[in-house]
Amino acid sequence: MTTAPRFRAVQLLLYGGVGLWSAFVLMPIAWMVFAAFKTRREIFTDPLGMPQTWTFDSFERAWGVGLGQFMFNSIVVTTGAVFIIILVSGLAAYAIARSTSMWMKLLYLLIVAGFAVPNTAVIVPLYQMVTAANFSNSLFGIIWVYAAYGIPFTTILFFSFFLDFPRELEEAARLDGCRPWAVFFRVVMPLSGPAIASAAIFQAVFIWNEFLLALLLLTQPDRKTLPVGILQLQGEFTSDWPAVMAGLSIATMPIILIFLLLQRSFVRSLAGLGK
Amino acid sequence: MADLTLDAVEKYYGAYHAIKGVSLKVEPGEFIVMVGPSGCGKSTLLRAIAGLETISSGKMTIGERDMTHEPPWDRGVAMVFQNYALYPHMSVRDNMGFALKVARCPKAEIREAVENAAKTLRITEHLDKKPRALSGGQKQRVAIGRAITRAPDVFLFDEPLSNLDAALRSQMRVELGRLHKQLDATMVYVTHDQTEAMTMASRIVVLNEGKIEQVGTPLELYNHPESLFVAGFLGSPKMNFFDGKIVDVAGKALTVAVPGMPTPITLTLDDDVQAPAFDSTVRLGVRPEAVRVGGDIPASIALVESLGNQTLLYLDAGALNCVEAESSDGFITAQLPSQHRYTLGDTVQISWSPDMLYLFDTSGRRLCTPRLAVAK
Amino acid sequence: MKPTPILKPRQSVGVQIVQNQSVLVLPALLICTVFIFIPAFLTIFGSFYAFGLTSQNWEPVGFGNYVRAWNDDVFWIALRNNIIIVLGSIVLQVGIGTVLAAVLDRGISFGQTFFRVIIFMPMVISAVAVALIWLIILDPNIGILNAIVKSVGLSPPKLGWLGDPSISIWMVLVVAAWQYTGFMMVLILAGLQAIPNHLYEAAALDGARGFRAFWSITLPSLRNVLVVAILITTIGGFKVFDLIFVLTNGGPANATQVLGTYIYLQAFTLTNMGYANAVAVVLLAIAVFLGWLQLKVSRRS
Ligand SMILES: Nc1ncnc2c1ncn2[C@@H]1O[C@H](COP(=O)(O)OP(=O)(O)O)[C@@H](O)[C@H]1O
Numbered sequence: 039m040t041t042a043p044r045f046r047a048v049q050l051l052l053y054g055g056v057g058l059w060s061a062f063v064l065m066p067i068a069w070m071v072f073a074a075f076k077t078r079r080e081i082f083t084d085p086l087g088m089p090q091t092w093t094f095d096s097f098e099r100a101w102g103v104g105l106g107q108f109m110f111n112s113i114v115v116t117t118g119a120v121f122i123i124i125l126v127s128g129l130a131a132y133a134i135a136r137s138t139s140m141w142m143k144l145l146y147l148l149i150v151a152g153f154a155v156p157n158t159a160v161i162v163p164l165y166q167m168v169t170a171a172n173f174s175n176s177l178f179g180i181i182w183v184y185a186a187y188g189i190p191f192t193t194i195l196f197f198s199f200f201l202d203f204p205r206e207l208e209e210a211a212r213l214d215g216c217r218p219w220a221v222f223f224r225v226v227m228p229l230s231g232p233a234i235a236s237a238a239i240f241q242a243v244f245i246w247n248e249f250l251l252a253l254l255l256l257t258q259p260d261r262k263t264l265p266v267g268i269l270q271l272q273g274e275f276t277s278d279w280p281a282v283m284a285g286l287s288i289a290t291m292p293i294i295l296i297f298l299l300l301q302r303s304f305v306r307s308l309a310g311l312g313k
Numbered sequence: 314m315a316d317l318t319l320d321a322v323e324k325y326y327g328a329y330h331a332i333k334g335v336s337l338k339v340e341p342g343e344f345i346v347m348v349g350p351s352g353c354g355k356s357t358l359l360r361a362i363a364g365l366e367t368i369s370s371g372k373m374t375i376g377e378r379d380m381t382h383e384p385p386w387d388r389g390v391a392m393v394f395q396n397y398a399l400y401p402h403m404s405v406r407d408n409m410g411f412a413l414k415v416a417r418c419p420k421a422e423i424r425e426a427v428e429n430a431a432k433t434l435r436i437t438e439h440l441d442k443k444p445r446a447l448s449g450g451q452k453q454r455v456a457i458g459r460a461i462t463r464a465p466d467v468f469l470f471d472e473p474l475s476n477l478d479a480a481l482r483s484q485m486r487v488e489l490g491r492l493h494k495q496l497d498a499t500m501v502y503v504t505h506d507q508t509e510a511m512t513m514a515s516r517i518v519v520l521n522e523g524k525i526e527q528v529g530t531p532l533e534l535y536n537h538p539e540s541l542f543v544a545g546f547l548g549s550p551k552m553n554f555f556d557g558k559i560v561d562v563a564g565k566a567l568t569v570a571v572p573g574m575p576t577p578i579t580l581t582l583d584d585d586v587q588a589p590a591f592d593s594t595v596r597l598g599v600r601p602e603a604v605r606v607g608g609d610i611p612a613s614i615a616l617v618e619s620l621g622n623q624t625l626l627y628l629d630a631g632a633l634n635c636v637e638a639e640s641s642d643g644f645i646t647a648q649l650p651s652q653h654r655y656t657l658g659d660t661v662q663i664s665w666s667p668d669m670l671y672l673f674d675t676s677g678r679r680l681c682t683p684r685l686a687v688a689k
Numbered sequence: 690m691k692p693t694p695i696l697k698p699r700q701s702v703g704v705q706i707v708q709n710q711s712v713l714v715l716p717a718l719l720i721c722t723v724f725i726f727i728p729a730f731l732t733i734f735g736s737f738y739a740f741g742l743t744s745q746n747w748e749p750v751g752f753g754n755y756v757r758a759w760n761d762d763v764f765w766i767a768l769r770n771n772i773i774i775v776l777g778s779i780v781l782q783v784g785i786g787t788v789l790a791a792v793l794d795r796g797i798s799f800g801q802t803f804f805r806v807i808i809f810m811p812m813v814i815s816a817v818a819v820a821l822i823w824l825i826i827l828d829p830n831i832g833i834l835n836a837i838v839k840s841v842g843l844s845p846p847k848l849g850w851l852g853d854p855s856i857s858i859w860m861v862l863v864v865a866a867w868q869y870t871g872f873m874m875v876l877i878l879a880g881l882q883a884i885p886n887h888l889y890e891a892a893a894l895d896g897a898r899g900f901r902a903f904w905s906i907t908l909p910s911l912r913n914v915l916v917v918a919i920l921i922t923t924i925g926g927f928k929v930f931d932l933i934f935v936l937t938n939g940g941p942a943n944a945t946q947v948l949g950t951y952i953y954l955q956a957f958t959l960t961n962m963g964y965a966n967a968v969a970v971v972l973l974a975i976a977v978f979l980g981w982l983q984l985k986v987s988r989r990s
């Protein structure tokens with residue numbers, strides 16, 4: 039076999055390339071964790087080396103900023119908004135997908151149009167509206183804003199899912215005695231599990247990480263979400279880099295861990311944007 | 314068991330007229346097969362009976378009840394779908410018992426009904442599997458079982474066998490026949506396959522472009538088709554048709570000349586129809602099994618299909634051209650019993666058995682049908 | 690003659706949950722209207738006025754804000770930077786993403802999941818955290834990039850990686866590529882895995898393998914996915930805010946200013962709300978056009 043050595047060399051090259059990019063991706067994350075364990079001196083004197091002792095001092099200092107509160111706020115906001123998005127988009131998409139009226143098609147196009155509007159472009163009136171309605175610094179308030187920016191895309195996703203959903207199953211259920219709500223909850227919903235999970239993960243990742251609206255609308259320290267909260271680390275710990283890195287580690291490790299556990303669903307969900 | 318009547322049922326999809334005034338009375342315990350080419354409105358009609366489509370006008374009753382405006386869940390009908398439509402998230406047992414569960418039947422009763430149905434269909438060992446673990450044939454049994462469990466007034470089937478392979482299909486045909494006898498239930502069965510219609514039906518309803526062409530027992534339709542359409546649709550291989558002209562009318566005796574045939578043919582007019590005018594165009598029908606070797610029409614053999622128990626010949630008879638033939642080149646199809654050895658290109662002489670001929674007028678209505686006595 | 694139907698001829702009824710199904714669409718419509726459509730309308734409306742953060746009196750200025758943008762160097766710098774980021778990201782993220790996806794799909798025989806997970810990972814981290822980590826990596830005093838560059842005997846830029854106006858925008862591109870290349874890879878990988886294997890088998894019978902097969906089978910089948918990937922990157926490149934806000938806040942000397950950060954700067958730091966709206970309208974127009982393009986492309990595929 040003359041091709042074998044050449045084949046092996048090509049494989050090696052390809053592994054080298056992929057490995058290089060993986061190392062490039064991993065290094066900053068690894069460095070963040072290691073730096074968190076270093077002392078303030080070590081960071082200056084030996085930026086590339088390993089920490090000498092493994093203490094959690096800097097983690098305690100970082101936690102003191104209120105990371106617990108930020109994380110709690112993020113959880114509240116993300117769960118609330120994702121719940122609303124799934125429910126509201128699901129109902130709308132189902133009604134539209136099962137309707138043949140022109141009006142519903144128009145409503146669908148209108149909702150879809152919302153997908154094209156970036157929040158960056160409308161922050162001025164959005165800020166003024168939310169402030170005027172006394173909803174700034176309200177987690178309840180920002181939940182609805184986040185929901186709004188998640189609904190168009192989720193409605194598109196669900197719409198195409200329901201279009202592909204086998205009609206015969208719904209018809210069989212109706213002949214089996216199900217009233218319309220029962221058809222939806224006993225047959226359609228149980229079979230929408232993967233679609234719901236996919237949409238929920240997608241929105242959760244984006245809302246968990248959303249920064250601009252949170253920056254504008256949540257200014258009170260005990261109302262901040264993680265992305266805005268960790269920005270505070272920088273100001274709070276000038277030159278206490280280990281504390282900043284510890285704070286970042288605390289903020290990012292949970293989501294990375296969840297990702298590692300559910301990586302298949304995450305990847306499938308986010309790749310759905312390409313559809 | 315209940316009867317089912319349709320009275321002048323119409324269905325429009327927007328401007329498209331899908332069902333054109335269908336009236337039908339199905340007797341209790343009948344096995345009705347609706348047959349017709351695809352797109353003729355079979356599914357639409359069946360779904361209208363189920364209440365899955367609204368009808369534009371007309372009336373429908375099941376038993377004594379007017380069902381025209383009842384929702385599907387109140388009609389007491391069960392339907393078996395072409396692609397099974399089993400709930401993927403439920404076990405076979407739950408699939409079959411779902412309707413009873415929705416109706417809040419006691420658990421023990423559901424269990425018994427499901428297990429009885431499973432025994433009838435021989436799927437007891439699959440009861441706790443999910444549908445995706447079953448083969449196509451097993452899924453179809455479960456779908457039928459789901460209908461049986463509910464003991465509906467009327468069973469509806471929409472091409473239930475078309476996703477199965479040929480062997481399984483003929484096996485299921487027999488089984489559905491057995492099931493019908495055993496349950497003694499009213500069944501409406503839709504198919505585009507005339508074999509299924511001929512083998513299973515108590516009565517066949519031939520549908521064409523949203524209209525009923527003819528209703529009758531399989532042999533009634535085979536022997537006395539009301540129209541060219543029915544004659545062409547039932548029977549496999551398809552009937553041979555030739556265009557000709559009436560050259561003599563003498564009482565009930567019609568003489569037809571067909572270009573390419575050396576001698577005119579005389580047929581007897583059916584009792585209940587008007588004789589056509591002299592020189593009017595007609596269409597002569599000859600079943601493939603009525604084509605005989607030996608006679609005065611020369612034809613060369615274009616194709617031979619040896620099926621073992623029979624031999625099909627496709628014959629090129631020169632000027633004598635088949636219209637509406639299965640092959641577009643106007644070949645005549647002959648179905649000969651048992652085995653024969655023929656070589657392509659050979660010329661044979663053919664003729665028709667005179668008592669197996671059909672005649673239709675230009676609008677496709679029946680003029681003459683064979684005087685066959687059906688053995689009792 | 691068409692008989693008069695008793696019921697109005699109507700389409701087959703789907704499962705009607707309630708009498709009037711549009712009721713189910715109302716919540717979605719209401720939420721989107723309040724938080725998307727009204728603000729979008731107000732952005733356009735407000736771009737014709739001059740007003741401050743809290744001021745009640747809106748002074749109509751016609752197209753004044755747009756004229757001002759036309760003559761504003763920083764606006765053009767911001768727009769140019771957006772375009773640089775878009776083009777750079779297409780080259781880096783879509784380019785490298787395609788290569789990585791092709792390698793993971795057919796190039797290597799085991800470890801695909803392992804590499805896919807690692808390379809995709811930055812996508813789930815918030816851009817703020819990413820920016821903060823890189824801020825420190827690129828720090829002129831304590832950053833490891835300086836340490837690495839020094840250790841191989843080169844000298845790092847005097848003003849720092851982010852402090853040097855001629856370098857900083859490229860650093861933004863590197864960080865963005867670090868975060869989003871994995872996303873592009875996964876997107877394209879999904880497209881690659883949808884290519885039926887028999888195409889490759891047929892090509893192999895015709896003697897096309899390796900790069901030949903990539904060129905004649907993979908790329909053409911991938912066209913739609915690549916177009917979508919490029920569009921997503923383009924939209925992302927115009928919407929970018931978090932990363933730059935934290936990394937450089939548009940500096941040094943507007944060298945990394947983009948429309949997003951410039952809108953924020955004008956609105957909330959300089960409190961020129963009307964002018965910020967005019968800049969936002971430009972961004973809105975670009976985004977709506979690109980979004981429309983994306984829906985059109987993805988509907989076709
Ligand atoms: N929902 C619908 N909207 C419009 N036309 C339809 C619809 N359903 C069926 N049709 C049309 O009605 C005709 C009959 O369809 P169908 O009953 O499904 O035919 P079959 O079951 O006999 O093949 C077809 O021409 C089909 O195109």
Ligand SMILES: [Mg+2]
Binds near residue numbers: 356357
């Ligand atoms: Mg059909």
